[in-house]
Amino acid sequence: MKGLNNQPFGLLVIFVILNGTVARQVQINGNITEKIGTNGTMLTCNLTLDHGDHLISVWMLATNMTLRDFENVAYFDPDFGSKLKPYGTVLFGNASLSSVNKSSKSVSLSFDDLNCKHSRLYKYKLLVKTVDYPNIITESEAIGISIQVPPSKPDSVSLFHTPADVSVSSTSNIDYSSASPSTVVTSTENETVSASETGKQNTASVSNNFKIPTPGPNTTSSLLQEDISTSFRTTTYYIPKSTTAQGIVEGDNITVVCTGDVGNPKGIHFFQKYRNGKIVHMHEKVYATLKSEVYKNCSFYQTSILTFKITAADNNVVIRCAVNSSMAEPDMYVETEPIEVFYPVRMPTIISYQNKTDYVLGEDTSIHLACKSDGNPKPSYFWYTENPKQQVSSFENFTLTNLNVTNSGTYTCKVNNTFHGDTYQKATFVNIKIINTEEKLSIGMMDAKNTLHVHGVCIL
Structure with a gap:
């Protein structure tokens, strides 16, 4: 936080130097940061009088943002007591002011319900007289009050x-x-x-x-x-x-x-x-x-x-x-x-739960295929055979039972979904081969022969 003329807040003591020695001092407590609504906020001024000083009064000032200058808020007078000025009443309402006498070492102002209007600069001003000087004014540096406000849930x-x-x-x-x-x-x-x-x-x-x-x-x-x-x-x-x-x-x-x-x-x-x-x-x-x-x-x-x-x-x-x-x-x-x-349907994937494409009559009693895709709205699934070309299922999963070699062929899964009046479609296929036991043995012997031939063995 910064004060007037873009100067930083701080605790600065104004000294009057007489004959090379430190004389009277006016000190105000440091910057204050408190949560909004805090009670008992206190602004205290500590006074040090020089030998021969006679205290006339102490004044508290606060910045007036419109005037861009300090304005009197309260005064502390040994003869007439302590009192808020009109501007102080606007800022603090009912504030508590300490009493003061000719030998007082400090004065203070305290108030409750800290709120936004209190966020400004403050300082104290000391007025004394001596035998040689009827009015000597010494001021403290300005300090600031900062208000902390908890956030709210977003509107x-x-x-x-x-x-x-x-x-x-x-x-x-x-x-x-x-x-x-x-x-x-x-x-x-x-x-x-x-x-x-x-x-x-x-x-x-x-x-x-x-x-x-x-x-x-x-x-x-x-x-x-x-x-x-x-x-x-x-x-x-x-x-x-x-x-x-x-x-x-x-x-x-x-x-x-x-x-x-x-x-x-x-x-x-x-x-x-x-x-x-x-x-x-x-x-x-x-x-x-x-x-x-x-x-x-x-x-x-x-x-x-x-x-x-x-x-x-x-x-x-x-x-x-x-x-x-x-x-x-x-x-x-x-x-x-x-x-x-x-979003449109994605390219489907066909999964064979037996994890193979060749099936043997007598050993395999059924073939379980699943078509997997994604999309929103949820895809519709359709299974087709190539020969004859016809739809055989409208479900995600498709099972062939009562197997016959005539069931061999290409099985295509088509998926689609529709939104905004447009239809999106993807398709994939799998080749299924169904063989009898004799064909399996023939294939097995052929595979064995090819294997031995690869290793340099000739079978007549």
Whole structure:
């Protein structure tokens, strides 16, 4: 934190040097960092008077953000007592002030319910007189009060997507909100902000907008109100909003928008993919983050955006937006419902449970084949024979029973699925050979003969 003129806060003692020796000193306690709502915050000034000093009064000052200068908050007078000034009443309401006398070594002001308006610079001013000088003013260095505000669960996480096939589109989007929004935002001025991303990120077309507050320069000013009144300048961020009515398809571009109070010090939103309660690794990063201070609670309201190209592996994942902050609770996240991703059938694979293609009558009583594919919607399966060419099954698994050599041939598995009015199809096949026992023996003898011939043995 820095003070006026961009000078850092610190504890600095102002010395008056008389005859080469250190004389009077005015010291204020160091910078204060406390959680919002804290009670008993105390600003203490320690005094060291020089020989011959007569204490007239001690003044406490605080910065007025509108005037960009210090203004009197309270005074401590040995003759008239301690009292808040009007500006001090605005800042602290009912504060406790210590009494002071001619020989006091310190004065203090304490107050309850630490809040945003207390986040500013403070200093003390000592007024004394001597025989030779009727008014000598010595000031302490300024110190600051910083407010810590815990973040809130994100207000919402919204899912937008732009179809890879731009001819299929609508104007709907999906919003997922937490139970109670952390901030109510009003609009007074619009500002268009654009975000871009290089590399693999994809920026989609502009068609939707929503607003987040940013601190504005327009504040009302008076002795009692100055910068304590709240004012916002609203930023409008344009977000892609084009989704397919039938659903999300592999290859579409997804934009996830998360908004909420990230606290103070500023936390950040981060995104995670989950499937079945387990984290799914993703390489995508937040490519645009907008932050704005919300004066009424010293916190930061943030909008974060994640964009990525959807794949089949994203089917049934949820996107979680959470807050990363030292003050965040474990459950500070909002997530989407599971995302259904439509994608065409994949090339099928045929599995023979006997793990062979030649079958022997009398030894093999049946042949079990399974066709495996993937797709969403779930693939439909069809088995065909080549001779005669006909469909023999409409199930994933196919079993041949009552084997006969005439069952030999090519068996084809075709799979398909349909979405968005289009049908996608893939096919593969396997050759099945069914032989009798005599043919098996003949094949066995031929194989043995070939083996011996290879080893240089001639059989007549």
